[in-house]
Amino acid sequence: MLQLSLSPALADAGGLVADYKGRLVGMVASAYLRPPMVEQIERLLSLLARRVDSFTRYAEKLLKDKGVEKHLKELREAARRLAFPERFLEGLPTVSVAFAVPAAQIVAAVKRITSSGGKKPWVGIQVRVLNETEKRQLRLPGGVKVLSVVPNSPAEKFGLKKHDVLLSIDGKQTLNMEQLRRVLMSRHPGQTVTLTVFRQGRRVKLKLTLGSR
Secondary structure, eight states: OEEOSSOOOGGGTTOEEEOTTSOEEEEEEEEEEOOHHHHHHHHHHHHHHHHHHHHHHHHHHHOOSGGGHHHHHHHHHHHHHHTOGGGGOTTOOOEEEEEEEEHHHHHHHHHHHHHTTTOOEEOOEEEEEOOHHHHHHHTOSOOEEEEEEOTTSHHHHTTOOTTOEEEEETTEEOSSHHHHHHHHHTSOTTOEEEEEEEETTEEEEEEEEOEEO
16 A cells, blocks of 8 residues: 555545656545544543443432432433533544555456456455464464354365464465455465464464355
8 A cells, every 4th residue: 555645535535646757656545544532532431321321220219209300310311412422522633544555456456356257266264363362372473363164165165164373375474354355365266275374283284275256
């Protein structure tokens, strides 16, 4: 990806990027990011909403006299407002970072799609990246953990198992989701690849022929 020195609007995604000579170098793919402060406030307000709502239910059981009905109503309203924290977040700063997909990647993707009839390579697994605790326990720099294997999929046919950690495909690292996506998208359905997986404390190599979907 190419990071741009300007921040176009989200509507500019898909626009062409040219160099100073007018040559096409990429296509805009804007990313909308929220600063950590916003997420922290949202978590805080969500927590308060749950606590206030719990208190109102508790108070309703214990306090029935008319003198507290007004306060209970106010608490309910407070809980209702807190359940929708976006009302409190209006005006907080956001960040728009602009990236561009390099032209070479676009051309390669178009060729791959047209040559395969629009089909994508398919393995047949549900995965997630290793968390920091798992990395330390397994002594791995990263990896993609297999959560489940789709029945009758290439993964099942060629021996991938639940809890395997995918480390590389054809020698190219797959330590995170982006690396895995990039490697798979550079292959085509019907192609046989070599997987390196971490299984029960040792590295295992598997041959797998990619399916399509």
